[in-house]
Amino acid sequence: MPTFKLNGQDIPFEPGDTIIRAAWRAGVEIPHYCWHPGLSVAANCRMCLVHIKSGRQMALPVLVWDEAKQKYVPGTKPKLQPACQIAAAEGMEVDSVGEEVEQAHAHVQEFLLLNHPVDCPICDQAGECKLQDYYEEHQHTLKRKRTEPVHKPKAVRFGPTIVYDAERCIMCTRCIRFCDEVARDHVLDMRERGNRNEIVLAPGRQLDHKYTLMTEHVCPVGALTSRDFRFKARVWFLKTVPGVCSGCATGCTTHVDFDPRNGKVYRLRPRDNEACNQYWMCDDGMMSYKELHEGRVLTPVRGRGDEAELLLVEEAVDAAVAALRGVDHGKIGVVLSALHSNEDNFVLARLAEELGTDKLYLAARDAKLEGWEGDEILRHADPNPNRAGAHAAAGRTIEESVEDLVSDVLAGEVRAVIALGPWCGERAESLAPLAQLDAFICLSANEGTLPELASLLIPAASWAEQSGSFTNAKGISQEFERAVPAPNGVLPAWQTLVHVAAGLGLNLRYGRTSEVRNHMNAKPAASAAAPV
Amino acid sequence: MSDEFQPLLTSRYGIEGSHTLAVAEKHGAYRTARRALTMMSPEQIKEEVKKASLRGRGGAGFPAGVKWGFLNPKEGEEVYLVVNGDESEPGTFKDRTIMNQDPHRLIEGILITCWAIGAHTAYIYVRGELKHSIDSLDAALAEARTKGYVGDRPFGKPHPIHIWTHSGAGAYICGEETALLNSLEGRRGEPRLKPPFPAVKGAFGMPTIVNNVETISAVPDIVELGGERWCSLSRLAPTDGGVRLYGISGHVKKPGIYEAPVGITMRELIYDYGGGMLHDDHPLKAVIPGGSSTPVLRPDWTVDAPNEDHPLHAWHGKSELDVPMGVDTYRALGTMLGTCCATVMDDTVNMVEACRNLMRFYRHESCGQCTPCREGGAWLVDVLDGLLSGRGKVDDVNMLVDIANNMMGNTICAFGEGTAMPLLGFVQRFADEFVEVAKRGLPLDVRHDESTRALVKGGVAA
Ligand SMILES: Cc1cc2nc3c(=O)[nH]c(=O)nc-3n(C[C@H](O)[C@H](O)[C@H](O)COP(=O)(O)O)c2cc1C
Ligand code: SF4
Ligand code: SF4
Numbered sequence: 002m003p004t005f006k007l008n009g010q011d012i013p014f015e016p017g018d019t020i021i022r023a024a025w026r027a028g029v030e031i032p033h034y035c036w037h038p039g040l041s042v043a044a045n046c047r048m049c050l051v052h053i054k055s056g057r058q059m060a061l062p063v064l065v066w067d068e069a070k071q072k073y074v075p076g077t078k079p080k081l082q083p084a085c086q087i088a089a090a091e092g093m094e095v096d097s098v099g100e101e102v103e104q105a106h107a108h109v110q111e112f113l114l115l116n117h118p119v120d121c122p123i124c125d126q127a128g129e130c131k132l133q134d135y136y137e138e139h140q141h142t143l144k145r146k147r148t149e150p151v152h153k154p155k156a157v158r159f160g161p162t163i164v165y166d167a168e169r170c171i172m173c174t175r176c177i178r179f180c181d182e183v184a185r186d187h188v189l190d191m192r193e194r195g196n197r198n199e200i201v202l203a204p205g206r207q208l209d210h211k212y213t214l215m216t217e218h219v220c221p222v223g224a225l226t227s228r229d230f231r232f233k234a235r236v237w238f239l240k241t242v243p244g245v246c247s248g249c250a251t252g253c254t255t256h257v258d259f260d261p262r263n264g265k266v267y268r269l270r271p272r273d274n275e276a277c278n279q280y281w282m283c284d285d286g287m288m289s290y291k292e293l294h295e296g297r298v299l300t301p302v303r304g305r306g307d308e309a310e311l312l313l314v315e316e317a318v319d320a321a322v323a324a325l326r327g328v329d330h331g332k333i334g335v336v337l338s339a340l341h342s343n344e345d346n347f348v349l350a351r352l353a354e355e356l357g358t359d360k361l362y363l364a365a366r367d368a369k370l371e372g373w374e375g376d377e378i379l380r381h382a383d384p385n386p387n388r389a390g391a392h393a394a395a396g397r398t399i400e401e402s403v404e405d406l407v408s409d410v411l412a413g414e415v416r417a418v419i420a421l422g423p424w425c426g427e428r429a430e431s432l433a434p435l436a437q438l439d440a441f442i443c444l445s446a447n448e449g450t451l452p453e454l455a456s457l458l459i460p461a462a463s464w465a466e467q468s469g470s471f472t473n474a475k476g477i478s479q480e481f482e483r484a485v486p487a488p489n490g491v492l493p494a495w496q497t498l499v500h501v502a503a504g505l506g507l508n509l510r511y512g513r514t515s516e517v518r519n520h521m522n523a524k525p526a527a528s529a530a531a532p533v
Numbered sequence: 534m535s536d537e538f539q540p541l542l543t544s545r546y547g548i549e550g551s552h553t554l555a556v557a558e559k560h561g562a563y564r565t566a567r568r569a570l571t572m573m574s575p576e577q578i579k580e581e582v583k584k585a586s587l588r589g590r591g592g593a594g595f596p597a598g599v600k601w602g603f604l605n606p607k608e609g610e611e612v613y614l615v616v617n618g619d620e621s622e623p624g625t626f627k628d629r630t631i632m633n634q635d636p637h638r639l640i641e642g643i644l645i646t647c648w649a650i651g652a653h654t655a656y657i658y659v660r661g662e663l664k665h666s667i668d669s670l671d672a673a674l675a676e677a678r679t680k681g682y683v684g685d686r687p688f689g690k691p692h693p694i695h696i697w698t699h700s701g702a703g704a705y706i707c708g709e710e711t712a713l714l715n716s717l718e719g720r721r722g723e724p725r726l727k728p729p730f731p732a733v734k735g736a737f738g739m740p741t742i743v744n745n746v747e748t749i750s751a752v753p754d755i756v757e758l759g760g761e762r763w764c765s766l767s768r769l770a771p772t773d774g775g776v777r778l779y780g781i782s783g784h785v786k787k788p789g790i791y792e793a794p795v796g797i798t799m800r801e802l803i804y805d806y807g808g809g810m811l812h813d814d815h816p817l818k819a820v821i822p823g824g825s826s827t828p829v830l831r832p833d834w835t836v837d838a839p840n841e842d843h844p845l846h847a848w849h850g851k852s853e854l855d856v857p858m859g860v861d862t863y864r865a866l867g868t869m870l871g872t873c874c875a876t877v878m879d880d881t882v883n884m885v886e887a888c889r890n891l892m893r894f895y896r897h898e899s900c901g902q903c904t905p906c907r908e909g910g911a912w913l914v915d916v917l918d919g920l921l922s923g924r925g926k927v928d929d930v931n932m933l934v935d936i937a938n939n940m941m942g943n944t945i946c947a948f949g950e951g952t953a954m955p956l957l958g959f960v961q962r963f964a965d966e967f968v969e970v971a972k973r974g975l976p977l978d979v980r981h982d983e984s985t986r987a988l989v990k991g992g993v994a995a
């Protein structure tokens with residue numbers, strides 16, 4: 002690979018790379034606002050100015066103070082170049098430090114803050130704002146402008162998800178470029194000129210495409226804020242673990258931001274991933290963290306309707322064992338879930354194997370039923386994060402749906418069911434026969450159609466409450482980590498299943514996630530990604 | 534002013550009905566185009582233009598022949614000619630005289646140029662406020678189309694040439710060639726990143742030559758006289774050839790547009806062409822040589838070029854006014870020739886006020902795309918407001934220089950320099966006056982424009 006020198010350090014680059022991109026890939030940051038690895042080059046913020054040593058001096062003079070003559074005389078300085086625009090070239094020597102460059106950085110930074118409200122104490126971006134970071138790194142001077150800053154519209158509602166503050170905006174156009182180039186919807190643009198310009202909506206429009214929260218994410222400052230996250234948390238109190246979105250079969254990798262003090266997840270952000278989602282996520286995916294805190298199943302329930310009784314979490318396993326005892330193992334239907342992790346599905350498939358039943362079914366969300374639409378950008382037509390993983394756990398493609406399970410129940414071939422919840426692709430009406438089963442055990446983190454039908458509902462840890470993995474439609478298995486503790490001592494579904502197996506005297510011994518994973522990976526049939 | 538000077542660009546000015554095809558043609562219009570298209574090869578024409586050392590008349594002074602040489606269209610690419618008639622630089626009013634009084638000269642130049650560079654389509658982008666110029670061009674184009682000069686077979690040549698006018702919408706920045714192209718394409722008038730330059734990727738993504746109205750209007754004369762002869766009309770031949778339009782406005786007796794050889798001096802322009810200072814008791818204080826973006830000159834400043842290698846050594850010790858007006862000579866002088874339209878100021882003008890007046894224009898016209906220009910330009914006005922209203926400090930003058938120095942070279946387009954450069958020029962040449970105003974506020978014995986009066990009275994700055 003060819004290389005160039007940045008501050009004396011060799012940086013490899015691919016032909017066509019700009020200086021900033023090659024440096025970024027090598028883990029060296031050149032300060033920047035408008036550049037984003039996933040967007041076109043605008044080169045408008047001028048924060049990334051660097052000195053290319055082979056470059057020329059400026060043709061036009063600047064003024065320098067001549068002490069001896071006690072007056073300003075014409076002087077010269079090197080012509081600095083934006084690192085985001087200039088292509089790297091073999092042997093090029095570039096400096097992003099040094100007096101002239103640092104002076105340029107300091108001044109661009111000062112320019113950007115001239116009319117900025119500096120309302121950090123009430124700004125959600127504080128703590129992860131480039132203006133703050135670069136002020137510390139590159140400016141460090143007091144404000145020299147003594148007059149009132151330019152006033153512009155504040156708290157402009159751009160749509161159901163995003164609020165805009167024009168005074169905080171640095172006009173980097175990242176949001177416009179994101180909508181144009183990634184979301185492919187020219188809904189944002191700039192109006193006016195000079196320092197009165199502002200970002201506006203296309204006439205008659207709202208910012209309402211499927212990727213609006215990404216505009217907030219690419220905004221390097223607090224100009225765009227998410228109506229969901231606004232005023233809810235200060236980012237320095239949040240901790241982050243790597244996650245995988247449960248929204249669809251694309252499996253965008255995420256940062257899960259949570260507050261360890263209250264065990265709450267506050268938002269999801271995309272985690273850069275060339276192979277999968279690049280730098281982006283869709284709105285539904287980003288909002289999918291809501292399911293962690295809403296509509297949760299927190300207590301085991303035995304019986305249905307008026308006869309339902311609440312159990313203690315510790316009583317759930319015994320109840321399950323009791324329900325299954327006496328049922329012909331060969332007539333137990335086992336429902337894997339395209340919504341549950343590889344670990345949950347694998348252990349359930351193993352349980353089926355131990356029970357000696359071949360009656361496997363797959364519960365999966367149905368796009369039409371959920372009003373889900375895929376697109377050419379990120380959103381997969383399949384709104385399930387782990388269909389491929391469920392097939393892999395079974396060691397085969399599971400053709401049988403919950404509808405087939407209903408037929409088998411009606412035919413008397415299935416007498417009891419163990420299912421991973423919460424959703425399946427069938428309407429509740431067509432599932433009525435399942436409500437007749439004496440033993441319908443459902444393990445679920447959330448309420449849904451299957452939990453509704455269960456004769457024994459056992460709460461399960463959500464994806465944020467355990468580490469696990471999803472296998473996306475491309476067959477890539479991606480791991481996520483535990484962010485927050487499960488409430489009420491609730492266990493991951495696979496652990497409950499292990500306990501149930503033990504109660505039934507079956508040989509299914511896994512203590513830790515790593516044991517499940519080792520076994521999963523050692524079983525080629527089960528770990529190979531099955532086609533969807 | 535030499536008596537034997539034969540007007541070329543302005544030869545038909547003042548003739549009754551010169552804007553009509555009949556009158557223009559009676560006085561020589563389209564003769565050269567007919568000859569060029571029927572008897573000359575594109576290469577021959579390009580060669581003549583190269584020999585002519587025709588420096589662009591739009592401000593930067595780039596040699597037109599060299600620019601045309603950058604064209605290298607790929608298979609399937611169409612070449613466009615775009616004529617820049619945006620003429621919005623304060624103090625500049627030359628192109629409109631061609632468009633108003635002799636539109637057929639421009640059309641003739643376009644025909645020859647299109648033939649030379651292999652273009653079939655030309656756009657004339659005209660500043661929106663110049664309604665009269667647009668109407669005049671449209672009428673002239675209609676006539677030329679009827680005659681068949683503009684159309685599928687100009688002068689019988691199977692090389693279709695179509696010409697369209699396009700009106701701007703009131704933004705100075707749309708004179709910058711890439712902002713112009715964006716505007717032409719119906720986009721926001723913001724300069725594009727370069728490279729690619731228009732000759733590689735211009736209008737609608739195609740190789741495009743952008744030239745000023747006057748540049749293109751000079752082409753027929755160059756072809757008619759031959760590049761060398763036309764070039765030699767200049768006093769600065771062979772590097773800066775031919776004749777050009779000079780504008781002069783401000784405190785002179787005869788403001789207007791005058792044609793003269795390249796390389797007359799500012800002194801000649803003011804005192805011979807411009808008729809001298811407006812009021813005999815108010816002497817010349819400063820002159821902005823070529824549109825508001827060019828640093829101001831001072832008659833009592835002398836050329837400091839003791840070194841024999843210095844391009845201005847011949848004028849060492851002489852007044853700045855005595856340096857011939859050329860693209861390179863004015864660069865060497867620390868200013869620019871720009872559009873070659875001078876703004877003359879007598880001693881009733883306060884330089885801080887004049888500077889603020891211009892800076893307000895730049896604040897208003899910056900496209901706002903890049904940080905140093907958007908914020909720096911407005912800050913300059915802010916600091917100047919402070920100085921003029923008596924809230925200033927002497928150190929503010931240093932701050933002005935610091936702001937402008939850090940706009941220089943750091944912006945996307947030359948607008949940033951067009952803002953900072955004149956400011957630096959004012960401060961360099963009139964530092965004492967800035968310090969004086971900083972210390973004592975605005976002197977009361979000079980005339981003030983309305984917005985400054987509001988400032989001094991404590992009103993809100995516009
Ligand atoms: C801010 C700005 C404004 C400009 N305005 C004009 C203009 O009004 N007319 C013009 O011909 N050139 C203008 N120019 C110069 C053009 O960018 C370009 O250089 C010119 O049209 C090229 O033509 P020429 O080579 O024939 O001079 C402007 C440049 C800048 C940076
Ligand atoms: S809103 Fe944010 S992303 Fe959009 S231009 Fe302003 S600062 Fe940039
Ligand atoms: S220098 Fe000024 S006019 Fe030019 S692109 Fe930047 S903001 Fe726009």
Ligand code: FES
Binds near residue numbers: 034043048050085
């Ligand atoms: S990152 Fe904004 S100009 Fe390069």
